[in-house]
Amino acid sequence: MSDEVKSADELELEAIEKAISNMLTNGGVAEYQIKSRKMRYHSLDELYRQRDRLRIRVARRKRGGVSGKNIGISFCDH
DSSP states (O other), X not given: OOOOOOOHHHHHHHHHHHHHHHHHHHOXXXXXXXXXXXXXXXXXXXXXXXXXXXXXXXXXHHTTOGGGOOOOOOOOOO
């Protein structure tokens, strides 16, 4: 296991990629209802769109883009 700390975007990306994989290998029900309770899963198209957005954000952060740039601040007495 890596000691690298993963961002929320990276964790979400992993979860979405796992959900896509599960849907493709196991099939799945898009929506179901038990009595008055209804459950609806995201469609593959929705998952693909979110995955693509997250891949872009993660890539920008890794190469030091605006959203991933570290800014140092120091305080001193003058």
